Amino acid sequence: MNNKFFFGIAGYALLLCVNGCATSVQINQPADNYITTGNKQFLLAKQAPISAETSARGAVIKIDKRVRYQKFIGAGAAITDATAINLNRLDAPSKERVLNELFSRGGLGFSFTRLTIGGSDFSDRHYSFSDKKGEFSLSTIKDTIIPIAKEAKRINPALTIMATPWSAPSWMKTTDSMIGGTLRRENYDDFADYLLRYTDEMGKAGVKVSMLTIQNEPDFSPPDYPGMKLSPQDRADFLKNHLGPKMGTRKDTPKILEWDHNWDKPEQPLAVLNDDGARKYLTGVAWHCYAGNVATQNEIHNAHPEMETYFTECSGGEWNKSFSDSFVWQMDNLIIGSTNAWAKGVLMWNLALDENYGPHLGGCGNCFGVISINSKTKEITRDSEYYSFGHLSKFVMPGAVRIGSTQDIAGLKNVAFQNPDGSIALLVLNKTDSKQAFSAQIASKYYNAELLPFSAITIIFK
Known part of the structure; x- marks a missing residue:
């Protein structure tokens, strides 16, 4: 431009x-x-x-x-189960130093993060917060993700927190499993209640969730970790007939973002945005980097300029060991490219992994985090993601x-x-x-x- x-x-x-x-x-x-x-x-x-x-x-x-x-809200990375496990391996003073390095204005100044609603590929087990109808508990993350998110928010009060499910609970799905399948139509209201209950309970625990997407990568069904396909028609139905009306009766609800998937299929978010009944409950569109081109963000913005744009996931990994190549690609496509294509916030995937690219259960076995924490020596390694995102988050303030x-x-x-x-x-x-x-x-x-x-x-x- x-x-x-x-x-x-x-x-x-x-x-x-x-x-x-x-x-x-x-x-x-x-x-x-x-x-x-x-x-x-x-x-x-x-x-x-x-x-x-x-x-x-x-x-x-x-x-x-x-x-x-x-207007910019910030840059950062996701606080996954793996991130929490790795940070909790550090002694208290070391963990405090690392969190200050990442989130304080004197450090990288991260002011945007993403949480998983239940397990993902970067969890040590596959779980949801509701094992059966009528039950809900955040006990799985009360000593892991929740205290780290709270501490990050204390360090940087400007931190914006979004959250995304990798799957509905097993009992709501056609596979009766966190893996594969889709949401049973008779459980659409149950899933809407589940998402809103999550934001309520997180709020009570001291973690305000400001944005939600209804499904991570809804056009992909992973074979070995939680996932759930939802077509554009299903997402539109869920929004306008289930989640949206339930949100309308509440005083303080998170923004809802559509898609949360790659740049290569703009027809999918467009189909949902072109549904008037669904669009009125949406604030924006979220994007990932694993296929397609960042210019797609402009295409959707031009079609629906009232919708906000966010970039919400990308990961480097062993497939490109060159610091120079990775750094240049990230600066070009994520830091400069995504923000020039209207992104109000920019996120990498895992904030912290270990020397074995985990812990993870299925999914990517060679992904990088923004930092790596050696599980034995506790040594911190900062790779290209740290420096590319630092060029943005350290100097561009929320509200810029x-x-x-x-x-x-x-x-x-x-x-x-x-x-x-x-x-x-x-x-x-x-x-x-x-x-x-x-x-x-x-x-x-x-x-x-x-x-x-x-x-x-x-x-x-x-």
Whole structure:
């Protein structure tokens, strides 16, 4: 998207900044900046400040605070059962240090996370919170996920928590199992009650769930871990005739997001969004990275600009051991690509795994977490996910607004945000194998920089 006014559908897509926008800060001070290089020479490393100049050197990225897009809620990763198990292997002071490193504003500043409603492939057993009709208990996670989510929220009060089921409880399904099958039609109300009971009980436990999706990856039926296919027609029926009406009688209900699956099948969320009865209960659409292209987010936004966009799952793994390749791909597609395609929040999958890529039960046997905690030595390893997401979450605050910046510059990708305090964060990625010079222009001032091959920089203009 270029820095010209982009109108999407009937001008809805763009908000112009008029009286009251936070644009009064005068950008003249030297700009702080942090870089990560593909060769690991620099890892979120602070560099010498960049001074304002009167002329440009290299390609110009013009930042326009008047062109304003979506409001950002944050970036982060999921607190899965595996995450909780690994963090709980640490002694109390070490766990506190790690959580502060990940969630505090002095650390990475993660302000978005995802919880699983019951077991997933990254659990040590497959479970739900309701073993039979009329029963419900959070006992499985009361000493694991719940205290970690509460501590993360204490460290960062701006933390937004979403939650997703991998499967309905076994007794509601055609397979009578957490694995495979679909939801029995006579149990649609039971499943709606289950989701709402979960948010109620989590709230009572001190964990406010602000967003829900009704099914993780509803077009995929895993053979060895919890999953459940739900067609677009079934999801629309469930929303408009079961979950939605039950939500309408309540005072404080979470936002509901559609899809929570890959970029490659936009026709599925479109089918649900085009159903008027279902759409009125939806707030937005959630996306995963495992198939398709991030540009699909633009397609859905343009068709339904009233819907919010969130990116909610991606994982690196042993299939790509190159730090440089993984880092560049994540910056290109998730950090810059997804936010330029309207994402208000961006999530990786597991926050913490061990040296054996788990614990897990079925599913991915070689996925990476944002961090790895060695189960024997307790050593912490930070891989590409840590640094790519850090370039966003550490410097772009909840409540920041994406603003205009010149796109389509050969070899360079970028996105810009204005923070609530008026400061501006510009993220730039050099995808090429050669050094690239560029200049960030704000009004009549130029901030000139050179970016090493396969590297990213975040520049903060105060």
